[in-house]
Amino acid sequence: MSRTDALSKKTLSLPPIILRPTRGWATLNLRDLWLYRELIYFLTWRDIKVRYKQTLLGAAWAVLQPVMTMVIFTFFFSSLAKISTGNIPYPIFAYTGLLPWGLFSKAISDAGHSLVMNRSMITKVYFPRLVIPMGSVLGGVVDFAIAFAVLIILMIYYHFKRIGGFQFNLTPAIWTLPLFLLLALITALGIGLWLSAINVIYRDAGYIIPTLTQFWLFLTPIAYPASMISPKWRLVYALNPMAGVVEGFRWALLGQGDAPGPMVAVSTMIALIILISGLFYFRRMERSFADEI
Amino acid sequence: MSDLAIRVENLGKRFTIGASQERYKTLRDSLSNAAGAPVRLARSIFQHNHDNQSSESTIWALRDVTFDVHQGEVLGIIGRNGAGKSTLLKILSRVTEPSEGYAEIHGRVGSLLEVGTGFHQELTGRENIFLNGAILGMKASEIERKFDEIVAFSEVEQFIDTPVKRYSSGMYLRLAFAVAAHLEPEILVVDEVLAVGDAEFQRKCMGKMSDVAQEGRTVLFVSHNMSAILRLTEETLVLEAGHLVHRSATPDAIDHYMSMGYSEESERTWRAEEIPAAAAPFRPIAMRVRDLKGRVMDTFRSVEPLTIEVEYSLEAPITGLRVGIYLLTMRGEYVFTSFDTDQAEQYERFGARPAGHYVSRCVVPANFLNEGRYVLAMNASTFRIKRYFQDEHAMAFTVDGTGAPGKHWAESRMGPVRPRLNWEIITV
Numbered sequence: 001m002s003r004t005d006a007l008s009k010k011t012l013s014l015p016p017i018i019l020r021p022t023r024g025w026a027t028l029n030l031r032d033l034w035l036y037r038e039l040i041y042f043l044t045w046r047d048i049k050v051r052y053k054q055t056l057l058g059a060a061w062a063v064l065q066p067v068m069t070m071v072i073f074t075f076f077f078s079s080l081a082k083i084s085t086g087n088i089p090y091p092i093f094a095y096t097g098l099l100p101w102g103l104f105s106k107a108i109s110d111a112g113h114s115l116v117m118n119r120s121m122i123t124k125v126y127f128p129r130l131v132i133p134m135g136s137v138l139g140g141v142v143d144f145a146i147a148f149a150v151l152i153i154l155m156i157y158y159h160f161k162r163i164g165g166f167q168f169n170l171t172p173a174i175w176t177l178p179l180f181l182l183l184a185l186i187t188a189l190g191i192g193l194w195l196s197a198i199n200v201i202y203r204d205a206g207y208i209i210p211t212l213t214q215f216w217l218f219l220t221p222i223a224y225p226a227s228m229i230s231p232k233w234r235l236v237y238a239l240n241p242m243a244g245v246v247e248g249f250r251w252a253l254l255g256q257g258d259a260p261g262p263m264v265a266v267s268t269m270i271a272l273i274i275l276i277s278g279l280f281y282f283r284r285m286e287r288s289f290a291d292e293i
Numbered sequence: 294m295s296d297l298a299i300r301v302e303n304l305g306k307r308f309t310i311g312a313s314q315e316r317y318k319t320l321r322d323s324l325s326n327a328a329g330a331p332v333r334l335a336r337s338i339f340q341h342n343h344d345n346q347s348s349e350s351t352i353w354a355l356r357d358v359t360f361d362v363h364q365g366e367v368l369g370i371i372g373r374n375g376a377g378k379s380t381l382l383k384i385l386s387r388v389t390e391p392s393e394g395y396a397e398i399h400g401r402v403g404s405l406l407e408v409g410t411g412f413h414q415e416l417t418g419r420e421n422i423f424l425n426g427a428i429l430g431m432k433a434s435e436i437e438r439k440f441d442e443i444v445a446f447s448e449v450e451q452f453i454d455t456p457v458k459r460y461s462s463g464m465y466l467r468l469a470f471a472v473a474a475h476l477e478p479e480i481l482v483v484d485e486v487l488a489v490g491d492a493e494f495q496r497k498c499m500g501k502m503s504d505v506a507q508e509g510r511t512v513l514f515v516s517h518n519m520s521a522i523l524r525l526t527e528e529t530l531v532l533e534a535g536h537l538v539h540r541s542a543t544p545d546a547i548d549h550y551m552s553m554g555y556s557e558e559s560e561r562t563w564r565a566e567e568i569p570a571a572a573a574p575f576r577p578i579a580m581r582v583r584d585l586k587g588r589v590m591d592t593f594r595s596v597e598p599l600t601i602e603v604e605y606s607l608e609a610p611i612t613g614l615r616v617g618i619y620l621l622t623m624r625g626e627y628v629f630t631s632f633d634t635d636q637a638e639q640y641e642r643f644g645a646r647p648a649g650h651y652v653s654r655c656v657v658p659a660n661f662l663n664e665g666r667y668v669l670a671m672n673a674s675t676f677r678i679k680r681y682f683q684d685e686h687a688m689a690f691t692v693d694g695t696g697a698p699g700k701h702w703a704e705s706r707m708g709p710v711r712p713r714l715n716w717e718i719i720t721v
Binding site for chain 2 (some may be wrong): 016017018019020021022039040041043044045046049050053054118120121122123124125126127179198201202281284287288290291
């Protein structure tokens with residue numbers, strides 16, 4: 001009997017949950033998301049844990065993917081097309097762009113498919129659905145960290161070899177690097193939310209992702225420097241938030257030239273617009289996920 | 294009422310017909326609808342919902358359901374397939390939203406709609422306990438505290454650091470249930486989880502369930518297993534075609550449910566809307582029971598054989614099809630299961646059944662069933678591949694014991710069968 005009393009006391013202290021049909025735009029309900037923060041952690045951890053299971057090379061893939069792209073880019077864009085990157089060796093130039101790009105493209109692809117992949121959870125248990133794409137986006141951070149270690153090795157190598165007069169000098173700009181990482185994650189989450197929610201209803205979204213990523217890659221200054229874009233178009237160019245991210249990354253890591261301030265400002269604004277609209281769109285569609293998926 | 298746990302008022306859920314056949318749309322459909330009108334395409338992405346009833350027909354999986362549950366009550370929910378039981382539980386556990394009405398829930402809801410949700414094959418038992426616990430809404434600290442208890446309950450101690458893909462199905466199930474059973478919500482919603490596993494495991498699950506009930510938690514329990522419902526619940530709701538048709542003490546509710554819609558004579562026909570699209574190409578037509586003279590009846594003499602027949606058509610050939618019956622008592626205990634291709638030679642002959650119109654018929658011998666009322670269920674499936682159609686309560690009939698062995702004593706005999714056995718009495 002005392003147990004029952006304890007239970008009812010606990011219950012009464014909580015406000016009742018009201019279930020009724022809702023329509024139109026929904027609130028973000030960040031409180032629920034906060035209550036389930038551990039689930040974001042566990043989903044991220046699961047993604048990381050199982051990613052390279054049953055592969056021969058394991059986590060080496062996190063390095064091989066950007067390194068191979070870097071080699072291909074170096075051959076085509078530097079050796080053949082003779083794109084000039086000043087006194088920065090082309091491989092380093094490309095790799096500093098490929099780092100945030102790899103994080104971004106993997107995150108939008110994983111997040112875009114995440115709801116459909118976790119269909120059984122969605123149709124059986126309640127939890128804020130936002131944790132699923134969030135976990136997918138964060139799952140890429142470990143790969144990013146591994147690939148980043150390779151960049152450091154690469155930079156040290158070029159520094160001591162003095163290839164092309166390259167000198168690795170750390171500037172205070174390096175402290176802004178986490179902010180650009182955050183900007184990449186915000187952009188990826190925003191796009192990922194849109195794609196994942198659309199993919200529940202229209203599986204086309206899943207098929208669009210590879211094409212979208214490829215196209216987007218060339219709209220981003222990875223293979224070529226943003227300085228190739230004429231200055232009067234550069235802010236329009238920065239409407240692609242990844243342009244700001246990549247430029248910011250290079251500036252923070254290589255410490256050359258002026259801070260790409262205006263570009264980053266435009267990119268940040270767009271990234272935030274994508275994220276916030278994505279959050280609201282996701283919440284709006286969320287109520288039909290279990291029925292539609 | 295201060296001790297209310299759940300209050301449901303005029304709750305309803307509407308689905309679009311065809312959603313089950315066409316699981317998702319492609320953008321092309323929307324594009325062709327929106328040809329020349331990009332605005333409509335944008336709208337379809339933003340306002341994807343079922344409110345345009347004019348163009349799509351809808352069905353109500355649940356409608357006008359109103360009831361209260363008090364704290365500490367253990368409530369059973371029964372009904373045929375498609376009566377709306379699962380939909381109701383999904384709404385109450387917040388998986389899906391109601392289309393109309395209102396529900397109020399006091400306390401944390403834990404749902405056991407399916408055990409092992411979110412289990413990952415590549416992760417070890419230990420890792421899956423944490424992951425699954427988090428999905429079910431437990432805090433990591435809470436899982437850590439109960440970890441040993443969960444492992445002990447699941448009996449997979451030696452394999453706790455082995456990936457679950459190497460588990461036997463029994464081990465997998467025990468682990469999954471163990472995690473779910475250690476949730477401590479105020480309200481527990483359980484759907485059919487006890488229908489799996491071996492007898493020993495089921496006994497354990499039932500024990501855990503009654504512990505939960507005795508702790509003063511509120512439990513909503515859906516099952517087709519009437520004896521489990523009888524054992525665990527005090528009161529039961531009966532759902533029929535999305536409506537709440539009956540609420541009473543569990544034994545009465547089960548009697549009501551078992552006799553529901555069986556007043557007509559002993560023939561059952563299936564209307565088109567009762568056959569799910571997934572049944573194709575199998576189409577059930579009718580089920581009937583005939584007496585010795587071939588008449589379709591409702592009551593049969595236990596001393597005479599009776600014939601059970603299932604009429605159906607196949608719109609396309611099916612390989613490995615078996616059409617069969619389950620015979621159950623009114624309390625839901627199985628008496629037997631039998632399929633039309635149980636005999637090896639029958640299976641050889643009808644292994645591949647061409648399209649056509651069929652009757653599968655069997656004879657239940659005389660002096661087999663005890664007096665009482667029985668329920669017939671029907672199943673058409675291919676073993677381990679596909680269940681085309683199943684009706685758990687297709688029809689009912691009565692057996693009259695006049696002339697049965699032992700009838701000269703006016704007493705009721707225990708058990709569903711009443712065989713005429715040749716007793717020998719010898720003096721030694």
